[in-house]
Amino acid sequence: MRDDHTTGTDPDAATLGRIETEIALLMRLGEATRRATGTAEHRVLDRAAxxxxxxLDKAGPQNVSALAARLNLDGSTVTRQVSAMQRDGLIARTPDPADGRxxxxxxxxxxxxxxAAVRAARTRLYGDILADWTGDDRDTLANLLHRLNEALDARNRRR
Structure with missing residues (x-):
C-alpha cells in the first residue's frame, strides 16, 4: 500500500505516516460507529457530557476552570456544557469550599x-468488535492507547 504522507525511504517517517493515517481513520470510524449503533444506551449522553x-467521577468535584483546564477546553465552552448538564439533572453545583464566591x-x-450505562454499552460494543482478538492483544492495545493518550495530554499541557 502506498503511503502518500512520506517521501523517500525513511522507515520512521513511513511508520509515523501510517500512525497518522490510522488515527485519522480511528476517529472517523469511531464516530461513525457511535452514530450507527442502534441501542439507546449509547445515546443517553452526548460525548461532552x-x-x-x-x-468528575474519577477526580471528584471541580470548579469550571479546573475542569476546563483538565479537559483542554475553553472555560466558556465548559460553562455552557455544565449549564446544560445541570438543566438535565446530570450535575450539581455547590459552593466551592476553597472560594465561597x-x-x-x-x-x-x-x-x-x-x-455507567453508556460505559457498559461501549464496553459491550468493543467486546463484540474485538471478540476475535486474544486477551494479550486486547491488553496490548489498551496499554498502547493509554500511552498515546498520556503523550497527547502531556503535549497539550505544555502549550
Missing part, C-alpha cells in the same frame, strides 16, 4: 447512572 462525568461541579446519581 460523558467525558465530563467520567472525569465560586462553585464546584459534581455528578448527580442520575448523571453517574447514565454515564
Amino acid at each position: 460523558y467525558v465530563i462525568l467520567r472525569h 465560586g462553585t464546584v461541579i459534581s455528578p448527580t446519581p442520575a448523571g453517574l447512572q447514565r454515564m
Whole structure:
C-alpha cells in the first residue's frame, strides 16, 4: 500500500505516516460507529457530557476552570456544557469550599447512572468488535492507547 504522507525511504517517517493515517481513520470510524449503533444506551449522553462525568467521577468535584483546564477546553465552552448538564439533572453545583464566591461541579446519581450505562454499552460494543482478538492483544492495545493518550495530554499541557 502506498503511503502518500512520506517521501523517500525513511522507515520512521513511513511508520509515523501510517500512525497518522490510522488515527485519522480511528476517529472517523469511531464516530461513525457511535452514530450507527442502534441501542439507546449509547445515546443517553452526548460525548461532552460523558467525558465530563467520567472525569468528575474519577477526580471528584471541580470548579469550571479546573475542569476546563483538565479537559483542554475553553472555560466558556465548559460553562455552557455544565449549564446544560445541570438543566438535565446530570450535575450539581455547590459552593466551592476553597472560594465561597465560586462553585464546584459534581455528578448527580442520575448523571453517574447514565454515564455507567453508556460505559457498559461501549464496553459491550468493543467486546463484540474485538471478540476475535486474544486477551494479550486486547491488553496490548489498551496499554498502547493509554500511552498515546498520556503523550497527547502531556503535549497539550505544555502549550
